[in-house]
Amino acid sequence: MTLSSGSATAALAATNPWAVVPSLGNLDAYISAANRLPMLTHEEEQSYARRLREHNDVEAAGRLVMSHLRLVISISRQYLGYGLPHGDLIQEGNIGLMKAVKRFDPDQGVRLVSYAMHWIKAEIHEYILKNWRMVKVATTKAQRKLFFNLRSMKQGFKTDAQDTHRNSLSDLEIDQVASQLHVKREEVIEMETRMSGGDVLLDPSPPDDGEQAFGPIAYLADASHEPTAVIESHQRDMLASDGIATALASLDERGRRIVEERWLKVNDDGSGGMTLHELAAVYGVSAERIRQIEVAAMKKMRKALSAYV
Template sequence: MSQSIGASATTALAVANPWAVVPSLGNLDAYITAVNRLPMLTPEEELEFARKLKEHNDLEAAGKLVLSHLRLVVSVSRKYLGYGLPHGDLIQEGNIGLMKAVKRFDPDQGVRLVSYALHWIKAEIHEYILKNWRMVKVATTKAQRKLFFNLRSMKQGFKDDEGAQTHRDTLTDAQIDVMARELNVKREEVVEMETRMSGGDVMLDPGPTDDGDEGFGPIAYLADAAHEPTAVLEGQQRDTMATDGIAAALEQLDARSRRIVEERWLKVNDDGSGGMTLHELAAEYGVSAERIRQIESAAMKKMKKALAAYA
């Protein structure tokens, strides 16, 4: 009962002042909890607010559109936590993308805002990762940063046998031993950091190639597609259609049509083989194989109409 009252109060507050339910300051968990409690918009409400924003520049309507999709930003940002960047910063960049999407959203295009906003949210997060990629790759911990700066200063001080400062791209084994001893770290740590320092920057998004085609780089597989919000929703929709949808569609058929469809498309024997053939069913019902095919075709069309409600 108390949870229901709390949800109603949150909804009422969001309607009266769409920004009041999101804490401006505080820890990240409090923010995520707050945005997950925000009410989601129906397609009709989304269309209404989008038209108000487009036609009358209604900022309150824009706020409601943004607030109802903040949970989407949180969901998308979780896929990028493996790159050593703060979750709060990723959410912040994603929110910027969401606001850009709301500003540019056209309600007359016939698509939901969630589909349109995904591109903008991911684009802003990708840009943030690209800008910070080199810093993250070279030194991610305090110990690595300390080794990084000491290693650079020591490397610049090495001199070759003739007394001139060395310009070698890599360290010799003797120089690595000296560094490890003076910095009081393992030899392997010096080698690893030297490898990071000598490595070139990786272009995550190479852009178009000389022949006009889009280049392929690591940006293409930054995110885990298996947890893409739209892919998850599509998977849930397919599962629903394969269970409830098929069952409801079969209920629309007469007994003979249903058995023909089940034998031809849904039955799998223990040995992996399917059900009866057209000729086997024709012999059982005393009609031609062509007649069985016609009954099957009519039944499939009827099921298709019934499944449209689950699409």
């Protein structure tokens, strides 16, 4: 249900706060509505969690999720510095929240808010690592920890030094990061290099002035392994071997020799085969007759080669 006015929203919230749904496409309205949803007491949380666990109550699951939407919004704000849309971060965090609700055990003695934080952050982390760079910058658990901590620590170093324009770490700062995160100095340097490298468009858009754009795709592409080129190359090989042999076999002896002498033989000096007049002398006929025999033979060969095209 989409509400078109603030008064209607307020009236609905007064009667049923769980039914407040913001206008589609408006992130601010979503955040405002999520922050107005009531928080659950410990007893309510336990009751809903048991209903979900014992009876697979979807409504109870919905109450648990909606009461913690503000937690996802709060956590997602911590990751705005990666240049990804806030709405997408919230969406991924909500997925983590739903996973936490599904796995939550009310008998463990912890509140859902504490349990869900891990799942929300894990889902947002995964989204950032998949989308921040085309090539993954962190694949192992240790690299992920270094990736997320190095960024925040670099911001701290810039603030302390009152130099917000400096991008690289000094040798002393690299040693401090390695010591605090219990990693090797070389790993810090490698991760900083990965993070500082920007993405390059393989196939850039043409510039406004109409000039031809040039990108890595121009010299990275291997046309020889392009599927169409592979098929065409295979067809040419078949024509040059089996196709020509089959076509020649369909001719009589005289027609086959004329074609071979005219088109398939090369002299030692690199020149072509016999001329029409030379073949006419061999067979004791006119050059025009040799040409007619050649035309008929070529027509018959093209028909035989059509099976290979």
